[in-house]
Amino acid sequence: MHEAPYDFEAGAILLLDKPLTWTSFDLVKKTKFALKIKKIGHAGTLDPLATGLLIMCTGKFTKRIEEIQAQEKEYTGTFVLGHTTPSFDLETEIDSTSPTDHLTEEMLREAAASFLGEIDQTPPIYSAVKVNGERAYNIARRGGEAEIKSKCITIKAFDLTAIEGNQVSFRVVCSKGTYIRSLARDFGVKLGCGAYLSKLVRTRIGDYRLEDAMSLDQLQELREKQLGPA
Structure with missing residues (x-):
């Protein structure tokens, strides 16, 4: 789990582990709600029956979505x-x-x-x-x-x-x-x-790996540690 501070609203690249049966959009919605931010998108859809690395980009980093999802x-x-x-x-x-x-x-x-x-x-x-x-x-x-x-x-x-x-x-x-x-x-x-x-x-x-990803609960804990309870 990452301990480095993020500026979620201004812009961050977040590595998340998508749970089974969730759509990629489900995870985007839940992440947006958990972080209380306005601008977020994901780089590369996963099917509901797939799990693993889903990259979220917030704020200014939404401009990098196409670049990230183009990688192998x-x-x-x-x-x-x-x-x-x-x-x-x-x-x-x-x-x-x-x-x-x-x-x-x-x-x-x-x-x-x-x-x-x-x-x-x-x-x-x-x-x-x-x-x-x-x-x-x-x-x-x-x-x-x-x-x-x-x-x-x-x-x-x-x-x-x-x-x-x-x-x-x-x-x-x-x-x-x-x-x-x-x-x-x-x-x-x-x-x-x-x-x-x-x-x-x-x-x-690309160079982003599942072993560096967080669960949604871990991300919420990190947000609370940085910013206090939502």
Whole structure:
């Protein structure tokens, strides 16, 4: 936890650990209320079912949001092989099942290596991408369909850190705009068995690291220590 003084109103860069099920906007609202400040924004959205590093910029540092969110990201997490979901994660129910007994560790590692470098990736329909001015997830949640354009992203590292049955733990370093849920889908397609993302933690954005982040409660304690009770 950081002990250095912050001028929250004038401007600060705050590293927070987003809890599971909270949206990024939930954490922005709660942080704004906890700090009693007017101007705040976040650099890089995390899905509700993801946890980890979310960077908040207040005051004059909101001007640095684009610069920060353009930096490379690092994630750890788990894919489940042999099943798919419409959202490519646990937000929706499993909609297909395929065998995985034939897969070897060598096959998994070769598949992972095939994603390194620049690749075209199509974001999930359950995402904040706009289609004709509307968020894709709103279209998806009412049962609609939308054509989402692919974009070029860069996968700098895709390491499989543990393989236990059909559960594959990973570490990914990637460029801005990468959807790890889409990587789960594409990894499953590559293996011919399907896959979805069951866990995701953002551990780094550029030189900012999760181990230096605070919980919202810790941030509130720090504010009270500096400024007294709100």
